[in-house]
Amino acid sequence: xxxxxxxxxxxxxxxxxxxxxxxxxxxxxxxxxxxxxxxxxxxxxxxxxxxxxxxxxxxxxxxxxxxxxxxxxxxxxxxxxxxxxxxxxxxxxxxxxxxxxxxxxxxxxxxxxxxxxxxxxxxxxxxxxxxxxxxxxxxxxxxxxxxxxxxxxxxxxxxxxxxxxxxxxxxxxxx
Amino acid sequence: xxxxxxxxxxxxxxxxxxxxxxxxxxxxxxxxxxxxxxxxxxxxxxxxxxxxxxxxxxxxxxxxxxxxxxxxxxxxxxxxxxxxxxxxxxxxxxxxxxxxxxxxxxxxxxxxxxxxxxxxxxxxxxxxxxxxxxxxxxxxxxxxxxxxxxxxxxxxxxxxxxxxxxxxxxxxxxx
DNA sequence: TGCACCTAGTAGACATATCTGCTAGGTGCA
DNA sequence: TGCACCTAGCAGATATGTCTACTAGGTGCA
Numbered sequence: 001x002x003x004x005x006x007x008x009x010x011x012x013x014x015x016x017x018x019x020x021x022x023x024x025x026x027x028x029x030x031x032x033x034x035x036x037x038x039x040x041x042x043x044x045x046x047x048x049x050x051x052x053x054x055x056x057x058x059x060x061x062x063x064x065x066x067x068x069x070x071x072x073x074x075x076x077x078x079x080x081x082x083x084x085x086x087x088x089x090x091x092x093x094x095x096x097x098x099x100x101x102x103x104x105x106x107x108x109x110x111x112x113x114x115x116x117x118x119x120x121x122x123x124x125x126x127x128x129x130x131x132x133x134x135x136x137x138x139x140x141x142x143x144x145x146x147x148x149x150x151x152x153x154x155x156x157x158x159x160x161x162x163x164x165x166x167x168x169x170x171x172x173x174x175x
Numbered sequence: 176x177x178x179x180x181x182x183x184x185x186x187x188x189x190x191x192x193x194x195x196x197x198x199x200x201x202x203x204x205x206x207x208x209x210x211x212x213x214x215x216x217x218x219x220x221x222x223x224x225x226x227x228x229x230x231x232x233x234x235x236x237x238x239x240x241x242x243x244x245x246x247x248x249x250x251x252x253x254x255x256x257x258x259x260x261x262x263x264x265x266x267x268x269x270x271x272x273x274x275x276x277x278x279x280x281x282x283x284x285x286x287x288x289x290x291x292x293x294x295x296x297x298x299x300x301x302x303x304x305x306x307x308x309x310x311x312x313x314x315x316x317x318x319x320x321x322x323x324x325x326x327x328x329x330x331x332x333x334x335x336x337x338x339x340x341x342x343x344x345x346x347x348x349x350x
Numbered sequence: 351t352g353c354a355c356c357t358a359g360t361a362g363a364c365a366t367a368t369c370t371g372c373t374a375g376g377t378g379c380a
Numbered sequence: 381t382g383c384a385c386c387t388a389g390c391a392g393a394t395a396t397g398t399c400t401a402c403t404a405g406g407t408g409c410a
Contacts, residue, residue, distance in 0.1 A: 019358050030267075037398095083277065100326060105251075141350070158338075194387065213390085214367060240389095
């Protein structure tokens, strides 16, 4: 499962609780992966039974205990193995393109509404990605690790811009 | 479920068997949706029980009977309703970007191998999309229906090109 | 005082997706 | 004759993903 590899990757950066992971899935890695809370916890417990992660309970004052998950040596090995393994099959699935494909029966104006909604979403995304990448771009020359994290944001920015250009074309040419 | 809407959309273009649908999911609509055989058949039977499609058994000589699924009026209404409804949430999930994000522990050369594999995949995809779109582009001015189908291909082409440009940048700048 | 929201995690139902293998015949080829 | 592959569809197991709701306390605000 890719989710377990992604979680392993996050634990390799820092030990985390399920709660921490959920926050990251909703923010910093949201542009390439997302996950449901329940599934994060289930996957974490599987990583533990597989010996790829270990739990350290950290007591807190006034807050619930943290079940910190630390990656093990076996976990690091599994992560590296995944990183260099054959590419995961990537099935494109875009509900918006599906609508466009079948939108021939709609009125022209209805199609333009779909397009306008997509534009709004793309612009919003672009803004978020730029806000996230700004601090990185202003900093000093990055390490390879930093560069790669930034590159995934930059990938999102490049595609958001491409989407906007495509939308321009559709708005201009739609018969 | 989006799959049922996509299948409904295909049945609106022409009556089809599960087998026909599977072929189309593997070819002409593959750039924005894919589906497993078993699930196509299950979804088809649900469309029938929901009154959105009807089965017409067509006898063939030397081949198994075709269970042709025809869209009903209720099906067309459901399709239109979906087309103009609120956008489906689109969660980006790209296993390749996930690898790149966590690839900081790899050697530089290993990262470049990942990048090269991605380039190959992007070039292959671009070639396929161009091959599919060529006959459309050479034809006469398209109807809106034709234009929209072509536009989904063009969307894929635009993004494949964007991906290649991004890969150029990574290969050039990777520390 | 009550309400909304935060931290941290658990439980279970349900929805969707994928994989494997089966039936049953037809065609092409070496 | 045997093998590979095509058409057409069915059955069932397993894997993944999503949704709702619950426990249990803490903080901030009006």
